[in-house]
Amino acid sequence: MRWGFVFVTMIAALLFSILPVTAAELQAQPVWIAVNDELLTFPDAQPELRGGTTYVPVRFVAEAMQADLTWVPVTSLVTIYKDGRHITLDTANGILKTDLGEQHRVDLYTQDQRLMAPTRLMSESLGYQVSYIASGPISRIKDDSAKLTDEELAAKFKARIDKEKAKWEAEHPAQQPVPEAPKPDKVVYLTFDDGPNAYTEQILNTLKEQGVTATFFVLGPQIEQHKDLAKRMIDESYSVGLHGMTHDSKKIYRSPQTVVQEMEDCNKILTQATGFRTAIMRVPYGSKPWMPQNYRDATVNAGYHMWDWNVDSYDSKSSTRTADETYTEITNQVSGKKNAIVLLHDKKTTADALPKIIKWLKDNGYAFERIYGSTPPVNFWNDQR
Template identity: 40%
Template sequence: MKKYIFVFILLIMMFIPFQSFGASESVNNFIYIVVNDDLISFHDTYPIVRKGITYVPIGALAEYLNIEIRWDQKSYCVFLTKNDQQIVLDLSSKSLFTKEGQIITDSVFLENNHTMAPYKFIANYFGYQVSYIGEGPIARAKDESLSVGDDELFFMLQNKILKEKERILGEIQKKKEAEAQRKELLLREKGKIVYITFDDGPTIYTEKIIHILDQYHAKATFFMLSGRIKTYKNVVRKLMGEGHAVGLHGVSHNAKKIYKSPNTVVSEMNSCNTSLQEATGTKTNLIRVPYGSAPYMTKPYRKAVEIAGYKMWDWNVDSRDSLGKNISPSVVIRNVKNQVKKQKTPIILLHERSTTVKALPEILKYLKENGYTPIPISKTQQPINFWNRKY
């Protein structure tokens, strides 16, 4: 179980630069491949620069370089041929061999089941010159059929490159979500999962909470208020970066205002989402309405948030940590323990308060000892609500 969480965290870590800047680890090292004047589109697996060498998924590039490509399962080799020239990419020895006897070791590898091979060497071998253009950056293979010089190329392809980048980022995001879903299913099958949720933040306590969660390798979901997201932008970025999920909790937290009509609920969530986007560059579809979905979220209200694309979450374990000023941590801990046992998939309601911070280590310890894995709520997960709390 621990191993899966670790892999899960690693996967999330890999995508952090991508979230904040718009590029994954691989996209940070991403390089655009141009053959003469054409920008080449790659799907699923992308060119990558490692130690100054550009590697490309050769299967996707071969046709643009007019190379014949053949995969031989028996020898575990890829054969690249053009006229009487040939390169063999040997995946078992990770080496490249030319017909003329050149050997480059450590130059061939598999990435998502695609053979990656050194771009420049292969292009050169088959008669192309390769130039690197800092803007993009672009690695361009060219023969005599090009129409613009290197200095004009980026300008000419700028829009295409932007679109390409967006497409790739979208692809990576989708992959990441599918992977998270897969891990979640696995966890569901293998053991007990628990969703720990914190409402009304971010606050001065958020960083402390993240720190405690981290000590127990636990991931949580934070349903946050618009104004506080604006105040604690860095904290929001930090918690997302560490693999916790974010959800919306509206703007006013005032029942008279937010529940005025179905539309006011949607518009509060929308402005909260805008704050989230301004702080982190991403939006979410996860919401929790103030005080939970009962009694205010009657059918027309539920319909409205559903049409707006939101997934509304309640809880089935109420820690009661926000009742009264002097509630002691031990009462909060007892409340959680008593209710967790009764739920198939516990969703624990907590708030960002000093009492909760004090109670949290004991709660996490209890969950761990009882075989629960605390994971973040995913955007695709079917919500659990008061009316289906035994889910």
């Protein structure tokens, strides 16, 4: 059975992972799509060229391929099946997974409430060939059943394309390029480990009052105890990453597989509590020396991107650590950094210090960012996978 649907309920999940596009990227160009010897027609969302990549409405291209398509709201996963092959689009994290175990970061976005994905990667992962016919332009998806050459296909549909192109150009007069907003000179990522717990609500309240964002690396058992706070993190558009299950080095680091399993178990709990699955993780105690190459390979193959920090607040150094000591440690370490990833924990003294920390960061020109699945990871191994 092929599923026909509009991705209405998907949009909320997509908002957590899709990065904003620049004005220049929004000025997309038209492109025509052919599957074998037929030029497709799209009823609402249209294919487009963005940054040299062709994007298509997933549902209609899957139908033209005579492929089966399923959508699982709780996991935000779209899977396409065709002749024994399949691909999965992880819409929450911007990842395309193939049946060969490959994982690719991709831009996934919605147009007229339709999920859009890159044509070539999606099609080739299902066993098709993709050719680009510049005279259209036409992005042609084909297999052994195609009879026409690319030149013959272009000639067959030239009159239709010329007519549709003239209509598009009349409706989209040439615009002057819109300059991109300047990127901030200094960026800070506030990251909180070990929650959610009794102090997370105070932290969330402060972040909301101050109008800044952050990233939370959560523990599975803590999510189960504070599902409302985990859901609030998602609902208020903070980033959520995984911190595992046990926070016990003797258990989690027994093998590459135990690290992956803890992250998978944590992700399952997160998904059950919030409907959101994440691709970012931070291992307990930092990745050195615990995550050598074979451990990192295992987590990458499982679809995860590993984060450490470059500013340690030492807020968990001792039970007598004060809010003022945490504030001083952060301001001393952040000074001079253009890109600061600050390690904090869901602790009472940290929550008390947070308003003062945020004020100092604002006063010193830092823009607050959260970690996305597509953000290049920063870790002690310089492994940006």
